Amino acid sequence: MRRLLLSIATLLLSLNTAYVVAEIYKTVDKNGHVTYTDTPPPNTSAKPVELKSLNTTPGVTTSGNYEMSNISYEAPGYSLSLVAPENGKTLMPNERSVTISVNINPVLQDGDLLVFKLDGKPVMKTDETVYELVEPPRGEHSITVSVVNSEGKELAQSEAATIFVMRPPIKHQQAPVPKK
Known part of the structure; x- marks a missing residue:
């Protein structure tokens, strides 16, 4: 009650x-x-x-015969450029990592990712525009960044930057030979 x-x-x-x-x-x-x-x-x-009256707009009605197959998705034309490292950078023996940073326009669309590559081989796939490459091997390397869609199709690629990694050579000591 x-x-x-x-x-x-x-x-x-x-x-x-x-x-x-x-x-x-x-x-x-x-x-x-x-x-x-x-x-x-x-x-x-x-x-x-x-108080003034509010302006309103009536809603739009649809026929209901809309088919999803009529929708066409056109991938945006990406523009990529490496911000870091600068081309020709030398990584000294005490430097253990290099920051790779990319400028992209327009921003990544849903499902698209950046692929950071060292010598053409992917090292990281992410939606972040900065990646820290840790302990690259010594020698000369090419760095590029690509945009790929959810199917793995490459949509754009940056110009390559060359880096030189200096590492001290590892000296292997000979195993001692026992004396007779």
């Missing part, structure tokens, strides 16, 4: 508030601060504000 009365009271209150139209009042204090309220403050010269 209590729930029924509570439900009826809630219904009556919601119906009653639907028909209430509140005035909005604007007041300006001595410091120039503007306040809007639905009840005029006492001892002030509050002025009712005339």
Whole structure:
């Protein structure tokens, strides 16, 4: 019984508030601060504000005969450029990593990824524009970055940057020969 009365009271209150139209009042204090309220403050010269009606646009109806096969997705024409490393960079023996950074325009679309490559072989596939290549082998290497779609098709590729990695040679010591 209590729930029924509570439900009826809630219904009556919601119906009653639907028909209430509140005035909005604007007041300006001595410091120039503007306040809007639905009840005029006492001892002030509050002025009712005339609210303009909202502009609305009716929704668009469709015929329902729309087939998904009519949608054609055209891959965006990506523009890629390597920001780092600069072409000809030498990685000294105490430097253990190189940052690869790419500038891409437009931003990657859903499903497209960047593929960071060292000597043409993928080392990382990600949606991030920066990758830290750790401990590249010594010698001369070519770095490129490509954009591939979800099927693995290459959509764009950056120009190559050449890096030189200096590493000290590893000297293998001869195993001691036992004396007779």
